Amino acid sequence: MKQPLLALVNLNKYYGDVHVLKDISFTINEGEFLTLLGPSGCGKTTLLRCIAGLERIESGDILLEGASIKELAPNKRNVNTVFQNYALFPHLNVYDNIAYGPRMKKSLSEAELKKRVVQVLELVQMSGYEQRMPHQLSGGQRQRIAIARALINEPAILLLDEPLGALDLKLRKYMQTELARLQRKTGTTFVYVTHDQEEALNMSDRIVVIDQGQVQQLGSPREIYNSPANLFVTSFIGDRNIVPVRVLEVGEERARVKLGEDSVLVRSSRTNGKALQAGEEAVLAILMDKMRVSCEEAENALRGTVASIHYAGSQIRIEVRVADRILTVVEYQKMDCDCAVGDAVSVTWEDSGAILLPKEDGWEERGF
Amino acid sequence: MSTWKRNLLAAPVLLWIGLLVGVPMVLVVALSFLSRDNLGNIVYQFTLDNYRRVLDPIYLRVFWNSLLLALLTGVITLLIGYPVAYISANLPPRRRALALGLIMLPFWISSLLRTYGWMILLGNTGLINNLLLALGIVDRPLPMMYKFGTSLVGTAYMLLPFMVVAVFNSVDKLDRSLLEASYDLGASRRQTFFHITIPLTLPGIVGGFTLVFIPALGLYFVSDLLGGGNTVFLGNLIHTMATRGRNRPLAAAFSLGMVALALLVLSLYWKVSKDKSGEALFQ
Numbered sequence: 180m181k182q183p184l185l186a187l188v189n190l191n192k193y194y195g196d197v198h199v200l201k202d203i204s205f206t207i208n209e210g211e212f213l214t215l216l217g218p219s220g221c222g223k224t225t226l227l228r229c230i231a232g233l234e235r236i237e238s239g240d241i242l243l244e245g246a247s248i249k250e251l252a253p254n255k256r257n258v259n260t261v262f263q264n265y266a267l268f269p270h271l272n273v274y275d276n277i278a279y280g281p282r283m284k285k286s287l288s289e290a291e292l293k294k295r296v297v298q299v300l301e302l303v304q305m306s307g308y309e310q311r312m313p314h315q316l317s318g319g320q321r322q323r324i325a326i327a328r329a330l331i332n333e334p335a336i337l338l339l340d341e342p343l344g345a346l347d348l349k350l351r352k353y354m355q356t357e358l359a360r361l362q363r364k365t366g367t368t369f370v371y372v373t374h375d376q377e378e379a380l381n382m383s384d385r386i387v388v389i390d391q392g393q394v395q396q397l398g399s400p401r402e403i404y405n406s407p408a409n410l411f412v413t414s415f416i417g418d419r420n421i422v423p424v425r426v427l428e429v430g431e432e433r434a435r436v437k438l439g440e441d442s443v444l445v446r447s448s449r450t451n452g453k454a455l456q457a458g459e460e461a462v463l464a465i466l467m468d469k470m471r472v473s474c475e476e477a478e479n480a481l482r483g484t485v486a487s488i489h490y491a492g493s494q495i496r497i498e499v500r501v502a503d504r505i506l507t508v509v510e511y512q513k514m515d516c517d518c519a520v521g522d523a524v525s526v527t528w529e530d531s532g533a534i535l536l537p538k539e540d541g542w543e544e545r546g547f
Numbered sequence: 548m549s550t551w552k553r554n555l556l557a558a559p560v561l562l563w564i565g566l567l568v569g570v571p572m573v574l575v576v577a578l579s580f581l582s583r584d585n586l587g588n589i590v591y592q593f594t595l596d597n598y599r600r601v602l603d604p605i606y607l608r609v610f611w612n613s614l615l616l617a618l619l620t621g622v623i624t625l626l627i628g629y630p631v632a633y634i635s636a637n638l639p640p641r642r643r644a645l646a647l648g649l650i651m652l653p654f655w656i657s658s659l660l661r662t663y664g665w666m667i668l669l670g671n672t673g674l675i676n677n678l679l680l681a682l683g684i685v686d687r688p689l690p691m692m693y694k695f696g697t698s699l700v701g702t703a704y705m706l707l708p709f710m711v712v713a714v715f716n717s718v719d720k721l722d723r724s725l726l727e728a729s730y731d732l733g734a735s736r737r738q739t740f741f742h743i744t745i746p747l748t749l750p751g752i753v754g755g756f757t758l759v760f761i762p763a764l765g766l767y768f769v770s771d772l773l774g775g776g777n778t779v780f781l782g783n784l785i786h787t788m789a790t791r792g793r794n795r796p797l798a799a800a801f802s803l804g805m806v807a808l809a810l811l812v813l814s815l816y817w818k819v820s821k822d823k824s825g826e827a828l829f830q
Contacts, residue, residue, distance in 0.1 A: 252730065268725060
């Protein structure tokens with residue numbers, strides 16, 4: 180098997196008494212776009228800074244191309260960072276900002292350097308901006324210069340710390356495609372930190388979901404979206420209805436569960452080690468946009484009454500009361516039935532949109 | 548808001564500056580063109596004699612002494628003050644407050660007393676000489692008082708806090724992520740210091756130098772007490788002329804000569820440092 184580009188081995192990090200990274204272990208392959216996704220304060224930025232060498236780790240190891248880099252100072256590591264606030268040097272123009280790395284390392288002659296600066300500026304579509312000062316650039320332009328300044332060093336890994344956080348929505352969408360293009364074009368391995376699930380799902384080859392300093396799940400965007408490994412991932416990614424149910428019988432891949440009066444057959448989570456038992460309480464999570472409301476009785480459906488209907492542009496949100504729970508259904512086209520508030524309806528869903536997970540201690544208090 | 552309304556809002560400040568800065572300046576300028584009688588009374592008769600005497604080559608030496616003292620004071624306070632300010636600004640918050648407090652502490656004691664303190668230290672029968680004699684390092688006391696160097700040490704000591712505070716503020720404002728970016732791009736600590744930290748704290752250096760240079764040019768009691776009048780500086784000259792010399796018009800003309808010298812040196816200095824540091828910093 181091919182050796183991974185970067186391997187994190189049982190990495191631990193403390194800030195005083197606070198254990199911010201707990202036994203982090205995973206590998207990053209050459210040329211992939213890997214995203215560290217998690218809520219603010221989960222430790223994802225700290226993890227990125229550990230890889231860059233800006234934070235020391237208390238235990239564990241970081242292997243770059245098989246060799247430990249944990250004792251190396253940041254300037255000795257073959258990785259570069261694009262900082263959240265870009266951190267362009269305000270007293271240097273665009274050319275000198277980009278030339279900074281090679282000049283400090285004395286890795287290129289001034290003539291070669293000039294050629295390379297022109298190349299990377301072209302790459303980020305900022306040709307001709309050499310003489311501008313950072314304060315004369317817009318947020319999106321600064322972003323591109325920060326990327327160019329890192330890429331000119333030809334790092335083994337480019338680390339990006341929420342680089343789109345400061346941009347407005349439209350520019351953010353545009354820069355997502357732009358970053359993906361840059362990554363494919365240069366073949367550089369990207370490790371990207373974000374708290375925005377849409378960004379992560381859009382751009383990544385693989386996503387590492389992090390919460391409370393621990394890896395919750397690692398997988399392709401598709402795996403993570405369709406088969407969340409635990410309740411945290413279930414609630415953090417995708418808009419889902421999350422309701423407690425009682426397990427009636429357990430099959431190979433599916434289980435029959437009861438909510439209110441009705442029982443339904445649903446896919447059960449395989450990624451989680453703990454097997455479900457008949458008779459116990461479990462949690463059912465269904466993606467809102469994979470659900471349908473129909474006026475007639477249906478197979479494998481939950482019956483309820485319409486509590487409210489909201490029209491929000493292209494989508495319609497219907498809240499249905501099932502037993503003592505409210506389920507939200509998001510429909511994009513015309514609704515199947517022309518129901519009104521108070522009508523009795525059946526709620527169905529695409530099989531892949533629902534998943535059954537074991538109950539976790541205190542899950543309701545955590546606001547799922 | 549219309550222009551005159553905005554000016555009206557600034558009126559209290561303008562009035563304050565006008566009364567406390569403008570009027571005295573005008574009086575000094577006016578005084579410098581007047582004569583005096585033998586008793587030192589002002590005679591209201593226009594003359595350029597005072598300025599002719601300021602430009603007299605025999606006073607060139609005094610201008611030079613003062614310029615050298617002020618420049619060297621600027622350099623010494625920078626060399627000592629920069630590291631002190633840099634380290635203090637990077638301390639954790641509580642110790643930082645303590646460090647700043649200690650730097651400002653001498654201001655609580657009269658500067659005259661502190662100058663006498665230096666005499667006790669440096670005199671022929673002072674602490675340092677006694678110590679050296681007792682340890683047998685020297686046979687007879689080292690003559691350390693009443694020299695140019697003594698005035699320089701005293702002046703630099705007196706003005707050091709201004710430099711520290713000015714540099715402290717600019718180090719404090721320095722964005723730490725820029726230093727991280729520099730390391731991340733492959734620069735060593737040393738390279739980062741010279742390519743990032745120094746250029747970005749240049750406003751503090753320029754400010755500190757200005758705050759030290761101007762008073763150093765005119766401070767007279769330190770060189771009076773520690774220099775013993777062996778080297779004549781502008782401040783001492785003006786002081787003597789205005790008091791014992793009973794020639795206030797001439798003292799006024801010399802004062803304006805000193806202002807001209809300060810403006811000349813500082814304008815050169817500002818120009819050079821601005822050119823080197825980029826426009827973004829001064830906006």
